[in-house]
Amino acid sequence: MVSLAAYSPCSTVAGVPKNKGNGAASSTHKESIMRHVVVQCATSWDTPRTSTTNGSHAEPSAVVKAGTAPLIQALKSTANQDVSCFHFPGHNRGKASPPSLSELIGSRTFLHDLPELPELDDLFSPKGVILDAQKRAAELFGSFKTWFLVNGSTCGIQASVMATCSPGDYLIIPRNCHISVISALVLSGAVPKYIVPEYNSGWDIAGGITPSQVDKVVKELEEDRKKVGAVLVTSPTYHGICSNIQGIVNVCHLRGIPVIVDEAHGAHFRFHRNFPSSATEQGANLVVQSTHKVLCSLTQSSMLHMAGDLVDADKVSQCLQLLQSSSPSYLLLSSLDATRAQLSENAESFDEPVSMALETKHQLRIIPGISVLDLSSFLSDFPAIDPLRITLSASDLQLSGYEADDFLAEEHQIVSELVGTQAVTFAVNLGTRRHDVQRLVHSVKHLSEKYFSENGSSSRKENPASSPLDKFSIKLTPREAFFLKKRRVSIEDSLGEICGELICPYPPGIPVLIPGEIVTQDSLSYLMDVRDNGIAISGAADGELKSIMLSSPERKRKPQSEHSIRYKFAHLHGSPEAC
Numbered sequence: 001m002v003s004l005a006a007y008s009p010c011s012t013v014a015g016v017p018k019n020k021g022n023g024a025a026s027s028t029h030k031e032s033i034m035r036h037v038v039v040q041c042a043t044s045w046d047t048p049r050t051s052t053t054n055g056s057h058a059e060p061s062a063v064v065k066a067g068t069a070p071l072i073q074a075l076k077s078t079a080n081q082d083v084s085c086f087h088f089p090g091h092n093r094g095k096a097s098p099p100s101l102s103e104l105i106g107s108r109t110f111l112h113d114l115p116e117l118p119e120l121d122d123l124f125s126p127k128g129v130i131l132d133a134q135k136r137a138a139e140l141f142g143s144f145k146t147w148f149l150v151n152g153s154t155c156g157i158q159a160s161v162m163a164t165c166s167p168g169d170y171l172i173i174p175r176n177c178h179i180s181v182i183s184a185l186v187l188s189g190a191v192p193k194y195i196v197p198e199y200n201s202g203w204d205i206a207g208g209i210t211p212s213q214v215d216k217v218v219k220e221l222e223e224d225r226k227k228v229g230a231v232l233v234t235s236p237t238y239h240g241i242c243s244n245i246q247g248i249v250n251v252c253h254l255r256g257i258p259v260i261v262d263e264a265h266g267a268h269f270r271f272h273r274n275f276p277s278s279a280t281e282q283g284a285n286l287v288v289q290s291t292h293k294v295l296c297s298l299t300q301s302s303m304l305h306m307a308g309d310l311v312d313a314d315k316v317s318q319c320l321q322l323l324q325s326s327s328p329s330y331l332l333l334s335s336l337d338a339t340r341a342q343l344s345e346n347a348e349s350f351d352e353p354v355s356m357a358l359e360t361k362h363q364l365r366i367i368p369g370i371s372v373l374d375l376s377s378f379l380s381d382f383p384a385i386d387p388l389r390i391t392l393s394a395s396d397l398q399l400s401g402y403e404a405d406d407f408l409a410e411e412h413q414i415v416s417e418l419v420g421t422q423a424v425t426f427a428v429n430l431g432t433r434r435h436d437v438q439r440l441v442h443s444v445k446h447l448s449e450k451y452f453s454e455n456g457s458s459s460r461k462e463n464p465a466s467s468p469l470d471k472f473s474i475k476l477t478p479r480e481a482f483f484l485k486k487r488r489v490s491i492e493d494s495l496g497e498i499c500g501e502l503i504c505p506y507p508p509g510i511p512v513l514i515p516g517e518i519v520t521q522d523s524l525s526y527l528m529d530v531r532d533n534g535i536a537i538s539g540a541a542d543g544e545l546k547s548i549m550l551s552s553p554e555r556k557r558k559p560q561s562e563h564s565i566r567y568k569f570a571h572l573h574g575s576p577e578a579c
């Protein structure tokens with residue numbers, strides 16, 4: 001029999017449609033009443049328009065500490081039903097799953113790949129097990145309200161921007177923000193005001209932004225009588241550099257400006273004393289975390305946390321519904337619930353990864369020719385760096401990041417998280433084992449032994465790349481440029497024109513050219529360098545970057561000076577030719 005009361009702490013309410021968005025069920029049909037039951041949480045937790053509590057210092061409750069996972073329980077219970085199913089997906093709880101995929105991931109996975117059945121609640125109007133799971137996550141992560149996301153932090157960032165900025169409002173962002181922030185500008189119509197982060201050319205790595213930089217641009221915009229919808233900060237960066245969120249919050253909250261933090265790489269920050277303090281703890285209003293990065297949920301599953309009273313929670317919910325699939329995967333959702341339970345069950349789980357990462361950094365630092373990124377690589381007073389992120393450079397061995405990474409992968413089967421022109425980054429997590437870090441240290445020692453003698457020099461290789469981030473000129477907003485008619489030109493002909501696409505090496509997903517910006521020689525040189533080193537170029541219609549899409553409203557004759565610049569690129573692709 002169908003177990004309607006799949007989740008015991010909740011009460012059942014009749015008359016709710018089986019699947020969301022289907023309209024009200026007819027209460028005149030007895031069978032339909034029996035099927036159209038949703039399991040509703042006994043605790044009412046209606047979405048307030050504004051919060052009055054600061055959830056930032058909430059401690060995990062006794063319930064959360066017990067570590068039960070309501071969504072997991074509900075899926076288990078539904079999967080145990082002896083029922084004839086006439087619902088989607090067509091694999092029918094695994095009975096018709098594609099054999100090759102079943103063999104790969106196991107048939108039980110399909111048993112739990114379920115649609116929004118009554119007992120499984122509704123992501124966009126949660127009243128039962130999803131509400132309960134989200135509430136437990138909010139308690140553990142210290143927020144006032146938490147949303148589960150099935151389209152990664154990408155949709156959390158997009159929804160946060162759309163919920164805080166109306167078209168024409170300014171969004172203050174670091175120039176090294178993730179590509180999803182730019183897509184949020186296109187979707188919302190907000191106008192970017194960039195802050196250029198400190199850039200270390202020796203590492204080819206940008207840091208965070210500072211409260212004084214934020215203060216300066218907020219004042220500039222105030223003087224120009226521009227409306228600031230929000231400030232968005234990426235903290236930590238992909239390399240683990242944290243900005244002073246508390247200081248930025250102080251600057252913004254004085255003026256009633258909400259602070260959004262892209263904490264995609266910092267979902268673990270609340271779970272060890274050696275980690276930097278989380279953005280929620282520092283008073284940020286909307287915090288987006290890729291639970292699937294350092295923590296253990298399935299790829300694509302993320303969380304959005306809200307605190308404070310500057311953001312309308314209902315608007316965030318509406319934006320999330322607009323941006324996410326109407327068929328959210330329960331495998332993804334339950335993986336968020338399970339990850340929360342995993343963390344609440346074992347408060348000490350990060351002890352071992354933290355001590356391994358610190359030890360490993362220490363051992364790497366003393367290897368000849370090897371440097372490890374830390375806060376001293378930056379002049380700004382960034383408050384913290386994630387201890388679990390290990391970024392090393394072998395430039396003193398005359399090796400680029402790509403060359404070092406190739407050596408470690410080919411000779412020692414070390415798979416890194418991120419590679420750049422100068423550095424390679426490794427992410428330590430709950431699954432890292434001692435033999436993994438020993439192997440990493442051993443392989444870097446081998447790299448040093450081989451190239452220290454071979455290249456015979458210990459002076460740092462000059463980095464020819466200049467920052468791709470600081471010299472930009474904006475002609476159109478990303479949204480204006482995105483919707484303009486485009487034309488394709490060869491890369492040599494693009495110099496000085498308005499870029500019509502977002503061009504971005506991936507990883508790390510930091511855009512070098514944004515729609516509406518003028519194509520510069522620096523940006524092209526940088527992009528060609530990364531492309532030639534085998535890094536995928538995302539966003540560009542032509543991934544090989546032989547051509548670029550422009551948003552110049554009409555084709556203009558180029559002034560003579562630009563022709564001369566063009567010749568500098570002629571050797572790269574033969575003679576320039578417009579398409």
Ligand SMILES: Cc1ncc(COP(=O)(O)O)c(C=O)c1O
Pocket residue numbers: 151152153154155178180234237238262264265290300302508509
């Ligand atoms: C800094 C940053 N923000 C946001 C994102 C988007 O996260 P997701 O992949 O969960 O959508 C990423 C992904 O790599 C990222 O590095």
